[in-house]
Amino acid sequence: MKVLLTTLNAKYTHSSLALRYLKDYCQDVCELELLEFSINNQLLDMLGQIYETKPDCIGFACYIWNIDLTQKLIQLVHKTLPNCKIICGGPEVSYEPREFMLGMPEVDYVIQGEGEVTLHTLLDQLEHGEVSEAIAAVTRRDRNGDVLEGHAIVVADLNTLPFPYHDQDMKALADKIIYYESSRGCPFSCQYCLSCATKGVRFLDIERVLGDLQFFIRHNVRQVKFVDRTFNAKKSHFMPILEFLAQADCQTNFHFEIAVDYMDADVLAVLKQMPVGRVQLEIGIQSTNELTLKQVCRVNHWDDIVHNITTILGFHNMHLHVDLIIGLPNEDLVSFARSFNEVYALKPDMLQIGFLKMLKGAGITAMAKEHGYVFMNMAPYQVLSNMYMSYGEIRMLHTFEDVFERYYNAGRFRNTIQYAISMLGGDAFAFYKKLTCYWEKRQFHLIAHTTKSLYQYLYDFCKNIDFLQMQHIEQLLLFDALLADHGSIRPLFLPWNQDKYQEETSAFWRGDIVQNYISEYVFTNWRDLKKKYHIEVFAFDIITLIDSGKVIQEPTAVLFCFDEGGTSYQKIVL
Incomplete structure (x- = not known):
């Protein structure tokens, strides 16, 4: 008997630990092959690869991110390989297996809970031609087509599982x-x-x-x-x-x-x-x-x-x-x-x-009526509203989350935004909510964006906030742009001044003083130097503003060093 174990991962960069455990634990029973896809693969492409393996039995690992696509794939597999036994496991089928099997007549067995021991038993019985109705964690159909439900089990001793x-x-x-x-x-x-x-x-x-x-x-x-x-x-x-x-x-x-x-x-x-x-x-x-x-x-x-x-x-x-x-x-x-x-x-x-x-399977489902939950009845079962938040508020927070990902979690704009928040009395939520409203008003949530455009949007947004000094915003955006992406993204609307101080910066790189700031520095050529370093002269002491919020009105040169570990900076004297 040839068995194929497969799943649809959420991303190409993900891999399935569960399938590897199952394959290694059951390898003494029959021939097993592992085949992983992602939810971005095309249905017919996945079907074609499965068909090529000609399995006698196929196991699908089912999760919240792949269940809809997996069900479609199962239906196609059953049409093209009608004699292939289909087994499903994973959290998306473990908790309501009867309902799942009633809706998916193509599925022969559902394994509930941790599947290594159960799959081994099931495959062993399939290999020998007869499946007992007494496998505790298997939901199956009897001879009359009725669904007989099992119950989830766990592996008591993890050390019995092989390194996968x-x-x-x-x-x-x-x-x-x-x-x-x-x-x-x-x-x-x-x-x-x-x-x-x-x-x-x-x-x-x-x-x-x-x-x-x-x-x-x-x-x-x-x-x-x-x-x-x-x-x-x-x-x-x-x-x-x-x-x-x-x-x-x-x-x-x-x-x-x-x-x-x-x-x-x-x-x-x-x-x-x-x-x-x-x-x-x-x-x-x-x-x-x-x-x-x-x-x-x-x-x-x-x-x-x-x-x-x-x-x-x-x-x-x-x-x-x-x-x-x-x-x-x-x-x-x-x-x-x-x-x-x-x-x-x-x-x-x-x-x-x-x-x-x-x-x-989560306890929160028993509280749905008590707290007035309205939620999606299909994966990913996300909440739409409850008695504390309306759908309109939750919808706004979806855009809020998207804006926040771009402006905070992406690692850019930290200093610019921190300054703006401080000028708004320190209420970070209020700042991001205002930015969200600005975003939706211009329908930015409906279109794609380049990284450079994010700088322009933030600058334009800040122009509408009365308490902000736009010169401070410009200089902080310059600083943040050089800290992020190894300084490779430099929006043209910002006041870059490399040409203005070209004579002073050239003398810095050719003189002895550079050794005081970069002990390992050796001049090779201007092209390599620009990849590794950048000097920007700010209109005021930008580092003091960031560190303490104080503004010292004197031009300040800052040296940025780009390496694999990130970007570092220090004040210098030209």
């Missing part, structure tokens, strides 16, 4: 994000999350984990993204991992989702030792409204969150990503603005704004 990556796999995965888990389950029971459906946390042995990580390091993997729901759930488990990574000799980046308020001084001390770029942390804050948090069974220790995030950012050695959710119970627009401002004030590298989804 092999040397021969790594070339094909060279440009992909590598996913890895050292635990399953979550110690918390947040009602908007699928993790609330299972209890407890199971861990791989630490010796196994360190050996696995050494494999990734040996292959010089670009990024390993841990899918542990709460990486720092148990100190005796995660601390050795952090200590190992702090000492490792590698270029790989490791991504973790953490509960930052549960980090103590020992953990912070190890994080401080991390080489630049070795780890990045994702922190789910979701809301700062205490009533909201209580409603979804979540506890945020706000003082600890502030202290630990501020401390980690002060290390300047890792990327910090925090999350908020729009649409939670008891959070209206005023409350969300407060949550946004409190988190924004921490100045994370990225603040991701998500919208509540009424996921199958």
Whole structure:
């Protein structure tokens, strides 16, 4: 029997950890092949590749981002390979398998919960020609066509699962994000999350984990993204991992989702030792409204969150990503603005704004009537309104999120916007909401944009704010443009002055004084120099304005150095 395991990833750069676990765990049963697509592939192209493999059985991993397209693909597979058995698994079919199978007569079996052991049993029985009705986590049809529903199970001992990556796999995965888990389950029971459906946390042995990580390091993997729901759930488990990574000799980046308020001084001390770029942390804050948090069974220790995030950012050695959710119970627009401002004030590298989804299996679905939820009845089940936010407000916040992605999370305009917010009394939400209204009024949400155009839009928007000095905005936009994109994007409307000071800058580069600022500097040619460095003379002391808000009216030369690690700058004397 030939079995094909497949899924549609959300992006080309993603890879499927689940399929690799399933393939390795079941390889002693029959011939298995793995085939990954993305949701951007064409249906007929995917069908053609599946048909070429001529499988006797095909398994689809079903998720919120691919379920609609997967169902269409299954229908086409059944038409072209009518004798092929079709198995579905994953969170999108685990929680309402009966309804799914009633709507998809092409599907023969649904595996519920963690699928390794169950798929092994099912494939073994298919290989031997008869499937028992007693496989606990399989929903199937009986001889009369009635759907017999199973129940989800978990793998009790994760150490029985094989390491799902092999040397021969790594070339094909060279440009992909590598996913890895050292635990399953979550110690918390947040009602908007699928993790609330299972209890407890199971861990791989630490010796196994360190050996696995050494494999990734040996292959010089670009990024390993841990899918542990709460990486720092148990100190005796995660601390050795952090200590190992702090000492490792590698270029790989490791991504973790953490509960930052549960980090103590020992953990912070190890994080401080991390080489630049070795780890990045994702922190789910979701809301700062205490009533909201209580409603979804979540506890945020706000003082600890502030202290630990501020401390980690002060290390300047890792990327910090925090999350908020729009649409939670008891959070209206005023409350969300407060949550946004409190988190924004921490100045994370990225603040991701998500919208509540009424996921199958999540506890929040039982609260839908109580809180007046109206939501999409198809994937991604996103909330449209509730008794706290109207659809109009949530629709506006979708544009708000898009604007925020472009102007904050993209890493540009930080200094310009911080100045503008300070001139508006420090209300960051009010600033981005005004920018959102400006964006929608000009229907910018309906068209594509170049990076250069974003500078022009922000400049034009700021001209309509009475409290702003436009000379300050111009100079700050110059500064931000040189900090971002290695200084490669220089909007023509800004007052660049390289030609005005050409004589002074040429003397700087040819003289001895340059060694005081760049110890390793060696002049080669003007072309290479322009790629690595830039000198801009600002109309006032731009760095003092950024650091303290004070304006010192004297021209100030700033040297920008562009390298792989980012852009640095310093005042110089020409």
